[in-house]
Amino acid sequence: MTAAEMREQTVEQLREELLTLKKEQFNLRFQAASNQLDNTSRVRAVRRNIACVLTILNEKARSAADAA
Secondary structure (H helix, E strand, O other): OOHHHHHOOOHHHHHHHHHHHHHHHHHHHHHHHOOOOOOOHHHHHHHHHHHHHHHHHHHHHHHHHHHO
16 A cells, blocks of 8 residues: 555544554564564565554644644
8 A cells, every 4th residue: 555545544544554564563573483484575564564654644643733
């Protein structure tokens, strides 16, 4: 999902996406620890997606605070 697509989502949808990504990150870390991880680049992609979601959530929170 691109950043533009994420910006179109609601805050609740972004929080659900963040929860899903954190669960995936946990599972990937678990696989890496037990030497069962096949796609090592997925760890980096998930970490970046988490950062993107958090950034957009912060942008939305800041713009809501400025509007109030």
